[in-house]
Each structure stands twice: as structure tokens, then as C-alpha cells.
Amino acid sequence: MSLKHAILVSLAERPASGYELVSRFDRSIGYFWRASHQQMYRELPKLQTAGWVSAEDVPQSGKPDKRVYAITDAGRDALAKWLRAPVGPEPVRESLMVKVRGAAVLGADHVLPEIRRHRALHADKLALFRQIEREQFGDGAGDDATGRCRYLALRSGVLYHESWVRWCDEALVLLERV
Amino acid sequence: MSLKHAILVSLAERPASGYELVSRFDRSIGYFWRASHQQMYRELPKLQTAGWVSAEDVPQSGKPDKRVYAITDAGRDALAKWLRAPVGPEPVRESLMVKVRGAAVLGADHVLPEIRRHRALHADKLALFRQIEREQFGDGAGDDATGRCRYLALRSGVLYHESWVRWCDEALVLLERV
DNA sequence: TGGTACATGTAACATGTTACATGATTTG
DNA sequence: CAAATCATGTAACATGTTACATGTACCA
Incomplete structure (x- = not known):
């Protein structure tokens, strides 16, 4: 649905090759949208x-050539339009909660190790953010608006992982000695 | 990946036809995992x-026949095994945050209507939970463990939507009068 | 007679994952 | 000399979405 738009956002920040985009999708923009290199290389020609987007082959000395993509005016228009278009709430997909409901049937002890593991993962991310x-x-x-938007994106990560750490703590209190 | 397991959890709670499963995936278990009827009817024969799972055709008077599925012992084993298996953190997919980063480039006003809309959506869900x-x-x-697990699943929904409402409020304060 | 709930499917397409494939340069 | 980084792809498969397709029964 919106991998195309996530790529446009990244290219609106600055031009990049497929390879560079993949590494951005492992950091920065990747905190909010993931993509593998296979998706990237399939999507870029479509864009x-x-x-x-426009593409330009850039020869490099000492490194393989790269194909650098940049957003076009038409791309910028499409992006502005998408920013204003209502997007449905993200489809929820919480496998940990599915497991918790499974544990309601099969026994809470099955799921405790997973809850501890998730607590650690979220605590790490929280520390990083x-x-x-x-x-x-x-x-x-x-x-400025730019700085505030970037701050807010970061802030959503902080709130998200904080609330998961809190949930894991509540869960461990309730389930560890049933 | 784990639609199969989400279905197993639902059938472990009690047997159901494809149609009934779809409606559960619109409520209860659906608060944590979504599936359309097409996915369901494609997945059940695979299970x-x-x-x-086992299937039994049940004739009904006044309604079309239905095919009722139930979890088998093998299914229960597979489910217990999955509960204990480490599952990677959910791939993040926050189109609203992608939009916020887009707004950092194109201007914050593009994204304000979307933030207001999302605040309303999360506030509704929060009230429901x-x-x-x-x-x-x-x-x-x-x-009992069963009640506590069900409580915790619900609780995660409360914390999740609370933290989104809080984020939207922070964002509106920072962006409404830049 | 028109809408909703019940009940189950197929087909085409879009998206995402895993594995396979190649090859140069830099760093330890 | 081995591993990591840079750089780009193909193929097969799994998953998810949208549209099309059919039919009964009940209620207003």
C-alpha cells in the first residue's frame, strides 16, 4: 500500500540508490516502515x-556503479496528496497477544518466556530512542516544523516502547505466580 | 506466518465454522489479529x-449447512510449541509516522487533518476497551490464569490506544501553531 | 421486494519473505 | 586469505486485498 510513499518520503529527504535506501530502511525511516532489498529493487522501477522518481547511473571509482534515484515534481505532488488522504488505522497484528490468548487455554507458563524476551527487546529499543x-x-x-516533525516521530517510538514495557511488567506480576 | 496459529487459538477456545471464525476475527481475537473471509477459507483446508484441525459438515434447518472445524490433539501440540517459540518483534508499520516524516519535508499543515482523525479513532477504541x-x-x-490472560490481552489494547492518544495530543500542541 | 444475516467459495493481483546468484573493494 | 561492505538483481513461494460469484432464510 504505502511502501511506494515511504520511499518517496525518503527520496524527498535526499536522493539515493536502492542500496542506500535499504540501509535507511534499517534505521531512521525504518523505525516506522520496514522493507527488504528485494522489495526495494522491485518497487523502484515501478516508481x-x-x-x-528519476534515475541516473553514477559511475564510481573503486566501487560498483550505482543508480541514484531522485523524487520528481510529479512524485512530490503525489506525496503531498497522500499525506492528506485518510489512511485506515494500521491493521493490528500482535502475535504476542495471540499467544496470551492461547495461554488462556493452554496455561500461562507456556508464554512467560516470550513475555520476558519481549520486555527485553522493548526496553532496548526504548533506551536507544x-x-x-x-x-x-x-x-x-x-x-521549525521540520525539527518538530522529526522529534514527534521519535517521540512516538518512545511512547510505544514505554507502553509495551509497562504491559510486560503488569503481565509478569499477574502471571508469574498463578 | 501465524494466521494459522491465530486460528488454532480461536478453535482451541471452541470449535467453529469458517463463517463464525471470520466474525470472531472482527471482534475478540480480531483486536490482535485481522483476517478476511478469503484468508480463512484458504487457510482452513491447509490446517x-x-x-x-478436523472438519465436520453440520446440516442446519432454516440455514445453509456449515462445516465446523475443531482443533485436534496434534493441533494442540503445535500450538503449545508455537507459544514457546521466540517470535521476532512485530515488523513496525506506522504509516502515520511515515506521513509525519513526509510533513517534515513538505510542511506540517499537510498532516494535521490526519493526526486529528487518528486521535478520534484511537480515542474511540480506548473508550470501547x-x-x-x-x-x-x-x-x-x-x-485463575485464564481470566488473567484475557484481562492482560484487553489491557494491552488499553495501553496501546492510550499512548496513541497521548502522542496525538503532543503532536497537535507542537504543530498546530508553527 | 429489498436488505441483512448466514454460508462458502474462485480469480487476479499486490505485497512480503526466503533462497539463490554475482562480483568488486576494503579491512583485519 | 577471510570477512565485511558496496551494489544489484532473479525465482519461488507465502500472505493479504479486491472483485466476482452463488444461494437460502428471515424481517420489514
């Missing part, structure tokens, strides 16, 4: 056909 | 072939 928050926004969200 | 919490768990999570 080019649609006229939303808080560190970025300190490093990049230690003195507040800033005055 | 049967795998020996994880809190109502279920009052009605079904007004006097606490209960003493």
Missing part, C-alpha cells in the same frame, strides 16, 4: 515508470 | 491437511 532524544533534542523540539 | 474492562473485569483480573 520510475509512474514518473514519480531515549538516547537519540537526548543527543538530538536535548534542548527541546526546536522552533 | 486440515496438516492434521491440526475501557468499557469492556469495566463490564468484564470491574472487580479485578480474577484468580
Whole structure:
């Protein structure tokens, strides 16, 4: 649905090759939307056909050539349109909660190790986001819209993982000694 | 990946036809995992072939016949095994955050209507979950593992939507008068 | 007679995952 | 000399979405 738009956002920030886009989708934008390199290399020619991006082959010395994509005016228009279009709430997909409901039938002890593991994963992510928050926004969200948007994206990660850590703690209290 | 397991959980709670499963995936279990009827009717024969569920055609008076599926012992084993298997953290897929990063480039006003809309959606879900919490768990999570697991699943929905409402409020404060 | 609930499917397409495939350059 | 990084792809398969397709029974 919106991998195309996620790519447009990344290219609107700055032009990039498929390879560079993949690495951005492992960090930054990737905190909110994931994509593998296979998806990327399949999607980019489609975006080019649609006229939303342009491509240029850039020879490099000492490295393989790369094909650098940039967003076009038409791409920018399509992106602005998508920003305003209502998008349904993300389809929920919480396998941990499916497991918890499974544990309601098969016994809580089956799922305790998974809850502990998830707590650790979310706590790690939370620490990372808080560190970025300190490093990049230690003195507040800033005055310009750009900085505030980037701050808010980060902030959603903080709130998300905080609430999962809190849930795991509640769950462990309730289930560890049933 | 785990639609199969979500179906097993639902059938472990009690047997059902494809049609009934679809309606459960619109409520209860559906708060954590979504599936359309096409997915269901494609998946059930596969589960049967795998020996994880059994099927029985049940004639009904005044209604079309239905095919009722039930979990088998093998299915129950497979489910217990999955409950204990480490599952990667859910791939994040937050189109609203992609839009916010887009707004960092194209301007915050593009995304404000979407944020207001999402706030309303999450506030509605939150009210629904809190109502279920009052009605079904007004006097606490209960003493048995089954009740506690069901309570915790609900609780995760409450925390999730609470944190989104909070984020939307922060975002509207920061972006409404840039 | 028209809508909703019950009940089950097929076909085509879009998206996502896993495995396979190649090859140069840099770093330890 | 082995591993990591840069760089781009194909093929097969699994999963998810949208549209098409059919038919009964009940209620207003």
C-alpha cells in the first residue's frame, strides 16, 4: 500500500540508490516502515515508470556503479496528496497477544518466556530512542516544523516502547505466580 | 506466518465454522489479529491437511449447512510449541509516522487533518476497551490464569490506544501553531 | 421486494519473505 | 586469505486485498 510513499518520503529527504535506501530502511525511516532489498529493487522501477522518481547511473571509482534515484515534481505532488488522504488505522497484528490468548487455554507458563524476551527487546529499543532524544533534542523540539516533525516521530517510538514495557511488567506480576 | 496459529487459538477456545471464525476475527481475537473471509477459507483446508484441525459438515434447518472445524490433539501440540517459540518483534508499520516524516519535508499543515482523525479513532477504541474492562473485569483480573490472560490481552489494547492518544495530543500542541 | 444475516467459495493481483546468484573493494 | 561492505538483481513461494460469484432464510 504505502511502501511506494515511504520511499518517496525518503527520496524527498535526499536522493539515493536502492542500496542506500535499504540501509535507511534499517534505521531512521525504518523505525516506522520496514522493507527488504528485494522489495526495494522491485518497487523502484515501478516508481520510475509512474514518473514519480528519476534515475541516473553514477559511475564510481573503486566501487560498483550505482543508480541514484531522485523524487520528481510529479512524485512530490503525489506525496503531498497522500499525506492528506485518510489512511485506515494500521491493521493490528500482535502475535504476542495471540499467544496470551492461547495461554488462556493452554496455561500461562507456556508464554512467560516470550513475555520476558519481549520486555527485553522493548526496553532496548526504548533506551536507544531515549538516547537519540537526548543527543538530538536535548534542548527541546526546536522552533521549525521540520525539527518538530522529526522529534514527534521519535517521540512516538518512545511512547510505544514505554507502553509495551509497562504491559510486560503488569503481565509478569499477574502471571508469574498463578 | 501465524494466521494459522491465530486460528488454532480461536478453535482451541471452541470449535467453529469458517463463517463464525471470520466474525470472531472482527471482534475478540480480531483486536490482535485481522483476517478476511478469503484468508480463512484458504487457510482452513491447509490446517486440515496438516492434521491440526478436523472438519465436520453440520446440516442446519432454516440455514445453509456449515462445516465446523475443531482443533485436534496434534493441533494442540503445535500450538503449545508455537507459544514457546521466540517470535521476532512485530515488523513496525506506522504509516502515520511515515506521513509525519513526509510533513517534515513538505510542511506540517499537510498532516494535521490526519493526526486529528487518528486521535478520534484511537480515542474511540480506548473508550470501547475501557468499557469492556469495566463490564468484564470491574472487580479485578480474577484468580485463575485464564481470566488473567484475557484481562492482560484487553489491557494491552488499553495501553496501546492510550499512548496513541497521548502522542496525538503532543503532536497537535507542537504543530498546530508553527 | 429489498436488505441483512448466514454460508462458502474462485480469480487476479499486490505485497512480503526466503533462497539463490554475482562480483568488486576494503579491512583485519 | 577471510570477512565485511558496496551494489544489484532473479525465482519461488507465502500472505493479504479486491472483485466476482452463488444461494437460502428471515424481517420489514
